[in-house]
Amino acid sequence: MLGPPRPPAIEARGLTRRFGAFTAVDGVSFEVAPGEIFGYLGANGAGKSTTIRMLNGLLAPTSGTGLVAGHDVARDPEAVKASIGYMSQKFSLYLDLPVRENVAFFGGAYGLAGATLARRADEVLARAELRDVGDVTTGELPGGLRQRLALACAILHRPEVVFLDEPTAGVDPLARRTFWRIIRDLARDGTTVFVTTHYLDEAEYCARIGLMVDGRLVALDTPAGLKRTWVPEDVLVVRGRGLREAAAAVAGRPEVKNVVPFGAGLHLRVAPGSLRPEDAARLLSAAGAAEVSVEAAAPSLEDVFLAVVGNGARRAEGAP
Amino acid sequence: MNDRLRRSLVRVGAMASKETLHVLRDPRTLALALVMPVLMLFLFGFGVSFDLDHVPVVVADADRSPASRELVRRITGSRELVSAGEADPAEADRLFRRGDAAAVLVVPAGYGAKVARRERIALQLLTDGSDVTVANQVLSKADALVRAETRRLVGVDLARVDPPLQVKLWTRYNPAGRSALFMVPGLAAYILAISAVLLTALTVAGEWERGSMEQLFASPVGRLEIVLGKLAPYLALGMLELLLVVAFGAAVFDVPVRGSFALFLLVGLFFLVGMLGQGLLISVITKNQLVATQAGTMSALLPSLLLSGMVFPIENMPAALQLLSRVVPARYLVHALRGILLKGNGLAALWPDLLALVLFAAAVLALATARFQRRLA
Numbered sequence: 001m002l003g004p005p006r007p008p009a010i011e012a013r014g015l016t017r018r019f020g021a022f023t024a025v026d027g028v029s030f031e032v033a034p035g036e037i038f039g040y041l042g043a044n045g046a047g048k049s050t051t052i053r054m055l056n057g058l059l060a061p062t063s064g065t066g067l068v069a070g071h072d073v074a075r076d077p078e079a080v081k082a083s084i085g086y087m088s089q090k091f092s093l094y095l096d097l098p099v100r101e102n103v104a105f106f107g108g109a110y111g112l113a114g115a116t117l118a119r120r121a122d123e124v125l126a127r128a129e130l131r132d133v134g135d136v137t138t139g140e141l142p143g144g145l146r147q148r149l150a151l152a153c154a155i156l157h158r159p160e161v162v163f164l165d166e167p168t169a170g171v172d173p174l175a176r177r178t179f180w181r182i183i184r185d186l187a188r189d190g191t192t193v194f195v196t197t198h199y200l201d202e203a204e205y206c207a208r209i210g211l212m213v214d215g216r217l218v219a220l221d222t223p224a225g226l227k228r229t230w231v232p233e234d235v236l237v238v239r240g241r242g243l244r245e246a247a248a249a250v251a252g253r254p255e256v257k258n259v260v261p262f263g264a265g266l267h268l269r270v271a272p273g274s275l276r277p278e279d280a281a282r283l284l285s286a287a288g289a290a291e292v293s294v295e296a297a298a299p300s301l302e303d304v305f306l307a308v309v310g311n312g313a314r315r316a317e318g319a320p
Numbered sequence: 321m322n323d324r325l326r327r328s329l330v331r332v333g334a335m336a337s338k339e340t341l342h343v344l345r346d347p348r349t350l351a352l353a354l355v356m357p358v359l360m361l362f363l364f365g366f367g368v369s370f371d372l373d374h375v376p377v378v379v380a381d382a383d384r385s386p387a388s389r390e391l392v393r394r395i396t397g398s399r400e401l402v403s404a405g406e407a408d409p410a411e412a413d414r415l416f417r418r419g420d421a422a423a424v425l426v427v428p429a430g431y432g433a434k435v436a437r438r439e440r441i442a443l444q445l446l447t448d449g450s451d452v453t454v455a456n457q458v459l460s461k462a463d464a465l466v467r468a469e470t471r472r473l474v475g476v477d478l479a480r481v482d483p484p485l486q487v488k489l490w491t492r493y494n495p496a497g498r499s500a501l502f503m504v505p506g507l508a509a510y511i512l513a514i515s516a517v518l519l520t521a522l523t524v525a526g527e528w529e530r531g532s533m534e535q536l537f538a539s540p541v542g543r544l545e546i547v548l549g550k551l552a553p554y555l556a557l558g559m560l561e562l563l564l565v566v567a568f569g570a571a572v573f574d575v576p577v578r579g580s581f582a583l584f585l586l587v588g589l590f591f592l593v594g595m596l597g598q599g600l601l602i603s604v605i606t607k608n609q610l611v612a613t614q615a616g617t618m619s620a621l622l623p624s625l626l627l628s629g630m631v632f633p634i635e636n637m638p639a640a641l642q643l644l645s646r647v648v649p650a651r652y653l654v655h656a657l658r659g660i661l662l663k664g665n666g667l668a669a670l671w672p673d674l675l676a677l678v679l680f681a682a683a684v685l686a687l688a689t690a691r692f693q694r695r696l697a
Binding site: 056057058078081082084086088090091092093094096097101104105106107108109110111112113 | 326327328330331333334335337338341342345346530531532534535536537538539540541
């Protein structure tokens, strides 16, 4: 397995887009490996959709370069378009047509016809778990199924890379879970997935996450790596009686960064791996607290997001 | 190379069949395309008539002799002018204001005596000039009737006089002077212009509004492929409308098809391509269904109605409007259709019209395709 490394499926180098005086995307650089699920996070207006539109050939970059499936997005947008699938933020299929007709249309748009089209249509409808609703008018489908249909239409021509712009916006949690199962299957079969989302819980499914703040990519790592970098402390959730009085016993220790009363209990933020829950429980019991239970709570991506958005600019400029 | 062409055709075909499905599934589009033309043909065909018919004339007979009564009977006994009662000439204004009469015929006292003595008599005809069309027709009809009555009265005497100049009228192509014959070709242009421009303006602007245009731009479908795939079904629909209008014209208003049917189709085809292109251009610029509808209606309806020669003769327009009418394709279609349907004209007479239609279609399509950028912002 140690052959020459495969070229990245997506490569952005200093990708920049200005609209007049406003810089929507500012010198963004990253690589996405083939078959990787790459999450792109950021607040509204952070430049997520603009980045996608530059990478799928819809918008010319003001400066910088983008390579998608080996094609330059500025010089050869047509080659890029033929090798990608795109699901735009706004649901844009034809509501008046049945599910199969939408699939057939997008198949035709990618040059598929006849037996090939029929085979691929069956294939993507099966993959998106839509086989039973093939003849239903698209407008009658619930939101979750519409999103899956949009995905089905985007992967019909077996693109190397799919761009999904907030694919699960406004969809219920169960439908989102199904959607992500399909995405993971797709990536396992070798399709590179570039996905933007608002939902931090689903960002956990991504192999790596890029975080956008005001047009700049301020953090880029695996979910675990982001948590290590941005929320370095462990969080210990303590419950019991007489905690307030016992807190002083742990507060003075060097590995404890912060002690915060939280309801009837305490949240201890400690240096990673420095204080195991059972040790903390022992210390507190010794200091007089009773019925103490301590659980380690993992920092969530939400903690990361808040930390990044709060300090994003400073870190991006100051940190090496 | 061959494969590229095949894929391109597949893409155009996919666009066209999707568009056809939209039309078939939307009863409003079908109604706009097929019911509206028939409805308008009936409305205009029966409603808009320049044939003078049963115009009310009030009589002020101050003579009340057998001779004067005979005159009144002759004038108001025609199908065109009918008597609407008697009144004093002073009441004319009131009658006109209330719309009870379009004209008042004043017969002076002593009419009968003067006729017997063969003296010159001045009859008076007051007309309501607020509707010029009616007033003019009342005048010419009354003039003709009075002249006929004069001939009857002087009889043999006048027959002996041989006037040096005589005009014998012979109206070709529409001997009965029926409005419908002259209206149906004009209506065809009007109906096709509106529905073709609106259909494309709505459907292309709809793709922008829905966001599916962005989805299409991110696919390998080229802009010419989008244009061709979008227009083909509406072109077919438009041709169907044209046939419908002419078929109804023939069945209901006895409009003949004297010239070449192939030439008729060819002229209609190029007119439609131009109108569809105009709708496309509008929607490419506006990207919004509401604005596209308004712009489409204004740019298709008014010129085809006012500047096409459908109702108002272009020759009578001020020079500036005549010049403007030269860029209104409906003008050429109206002229060509009247030529083909009524006169049986061929390509020898109509090539300038055909050429103008082809030029307009090519220009507007080129402009629309150039404005139609597959990139955003």
